[in-house]
Amino acid sequence: MNNVFLDDLPEEWNGYKVNTDFTIGIQMLQAKYDRALTDYEKSDMFVWLMFADADENREEYLRDHPQGQGLGECVEWFLSGWFHDNPNPDGDKTRVVDYDVDQWRIYADFRQIYGIDLATVDYMHWWMFCGLLWNMPYKLSSFLQVVSKRQEKPDNNMSAEYRKELRKTQQIYALDQPEEKEYTEEEKTAIDDYDRMMAEIRGRK
Numbered sequence: 001m002n003n004v005f006l007d008d009l010p011e012e013w014n015g016y017k018v019n020t021d022f023t024i025g026i027q028m029l030q031a032k033y034d035r036a037l038t039d040y041e042k043s044d045m046f047v048w049l050m051f052a053d054a055d056e057n058r059e060e061y062l063r064d065h066p067q068g069q070g071l072g073e074c075v076e077w078f079l080s081g082w083f084h085d086n087p088n089p090d091g092d093k094t095r096v097v098d099y100d101v102d103q104w105r106i107y108a109d110f111r112q113i114y115g116i117d118l119a120t121v122d123y124m125h126w127w128m129f130c131g132l133l134w135n136m137p138y139k140l141s142s143f144l145q146v147v148s149k150r151q152e153k154p155d156n157n158m159s160a161e162y163r164k165e166l167r168k169t170q171q172i173y174a175l176d177q178p179e180e181k182e183y184t185e186e187e188k189t190a191i192d193d194y195d196r197m198m199a200e201i202r203g204r205k
Contacts, residue, residue: 001084002127009125010081013074016051016065022118022129024049025079026099033095033178046075082127096147098175105143106133113140146173 002010011020031037031045051065066074099106110116113136116124138144150173154163 002081004128004131009127013077014066014070016074017063018050018074018078019052020078020125020127022124022126025126025129028075028079029097030099033098033176035176043071047071050074050078078126082130093178094151095175095177096150097143101175102143102146105146109136109141109143113137149173150175 009020010018012018027049028046031042031049034042037045047062047065048060051063052060053063054060065071107118110118110132114132116132118124133143136144138148149166149169152166152170154166158166
């Protein structure tokens with residue numbers, strides 16, 4: 001387990017160099033929840049975001065990177081490796097943040113609370129960004145207050161008026177939720193073809 005007090009934030013996974021800027025994580029999560037993209041297209045975007053590099057002619061190319069199950073493990077490590085608490089015992093996978101919808105709340109919170117201008121910062125590790133984002137003082141954070149409203153469940157102790165206001169508030173802040181989907185045979189074949197293609201590309205280097 002990486003400790004921010006003792007260790008440098010990691011820049012590679014199992015020997016593979018990873019692009020770790022917070023903008024990479026944001027773009028990956030945007031792609032993850034984009035219903036217009038197939039799972040194959042999402043995987044392709046993950047690879048280019050995490051492992052694209054530029055040579056002296058500024059042409060993008062892919063560095064060596066994991067494939068198949070290893071790629072999935074690397075993506076999970078990058079997106080969630082900062083989080084050290086136990087998983088939600090209820091298994092609730094409700095989506096509570098959208099970096100397009102919530103951009104100004106997050107931007108304003110970082111300016112007000114940390115004095116950080118996210119639009120101009122040169123580099124911030126994705127794990128540092130997440131650690132700061134999810135540990136802002138609740139009463140000062142408009143973003144965390146919106147997240148709380150998205151997660152709040154109505155109960156019998158609430159007045160009818162409060163339940164009505166809660167429903168209205170949740171409609172205002174509602175996000176599209178991920179669809180439960182399994183790979184089709186065509187998508188599995190496409191992913192296998194992609195892995196073979198990338199193996200051939202690496203073999204030509």
